[in-house]
Amino acid sequence: MRHYLLRDDQWECIEELLPGKASDRGVTALDNRKFVEAVLWIARTGAPWRDLPDFYGHWHRVYVRYSRWSHKGVWLTIMEELSKEADFEQLMIDGSIVRVHQHGAAKKKSKDAEAMGKSRGGLTTKIHAAVDALGNPVRLLLTLGQASEYDQAEALLDGFTPSQVLADKGYDSDAFVESIQSVGAEAVIPSRKNRLEPRPLDRHVYKDRNLVERFFQKLKQFRRIATRYERLAKNYQSMLSLVSAVIWLA
Template sequence: MARRLLRDDQYERIALLLPGKAGDRGRTAADNREFVEAVLWIARTGSPWRDLPEEFGNWNSVYQRFARWSRAEVWHKVFATLAGDADFEEVFIDSTIVRAHQHAAGAPKKKGDQALGRSRGGLSTKIHALVDGLGMLARFRLTGGQAGDSPEALPLLGSLCPGSVAADKAYDTDALIEHLHKFDVQAVIPSRANRLVQRPLEKHLYRSRNLVERFFARIKQFRRIATRYDKLSERFASFVALASALIWLV
């Protein structure tokens, strides 16, 4: 029997966020929990959809349903609801490279950019993450692996005004520093060596930046995230959202 990941209390927290409830338009789903467990099994093991254990049902039916929910951003809505409990007194920003399997290449051009690029390690995707003061993911974005880190900082922050933002030296740009100063947000970012005026650094706050590294270590325990197999970025992003939601439920 395939191992399940959700406890009863965890599933109850997300049950009302899923389609197919009584009262929803369309057919009422009788197996939402088993379906979510099936997708979690794929995310955890990194296995091809065809290898899904038969006890979860027909693999293609599960895959097609996963694809529909991805297009409808169901996984993102579940993650966003759980991440609503984030503590934004301190936030930490960083990115991690995910190597892409050869099967991830070749999405039709009409599908647009798929957040794939060639970096030093080959074909890859970057997950740009903003975690809160407890090391929990609050927001994320995907780009190709060749993309720089700093351009994604402002889109990640959006209208957020935390007490402080900690990031490594790669984020020391005039645009970000000026944005943080404008909203009276403390910039816990080391100055680049070529800056004429070196900013003071709150080292005790900067030491906590390892929280974002710990998050990356946790989410990459899901093998479908540690290596990208999905051609479409929306499918890969759905796995990131689902795995992060599960971490919020633990």
């Protein structure tokens, strides 16, 4: 079978991270690669599940399996395993908004729980990302679209011990700078205009922050990421995790 979305070397890196190995209990999966390719096709094209080419199998069975793996945390595990090779010389953080498609809108009472917020442009979700010194993702969080990026700053940093943390001036606060310094890292964050005593800024190092912006550009080349179609935050997070894994393997 010919594969279009994963090279052989990429597949070899994640093959042993998936359920259905010969060493696992239960039925051995012989079509894991075709299944992952199917989900990537959906992520890349942004097409409805019903439009999945017959080559990949019946769309509903593929979707049910994708959703089941989402609830088991399989997709997140793939990204977390790959990110163990992260270069923590630097950690860059930022946030980006995506619009929720009308077909992906959750019920009114559950929109907050599914990370869908109402703004001028309609329903939106905000992706908060932390990337390493090479621009590879190490953590992704979802909130309502109108949520402050600063509110997720410490959660993005939690458990990591980078040498430097780079962020834009929206993250400038004494509390966050202190939390960065508490893990032995240097805060490379521009001071707000209203700060009475601006902190010194290494502008040469700060230029590296563009890596997190470039990560979002790579992420949004996948149409199913650039526009949110998944009603469930867990399923959208899983799509983010899979695409992030592909970025790691590029």
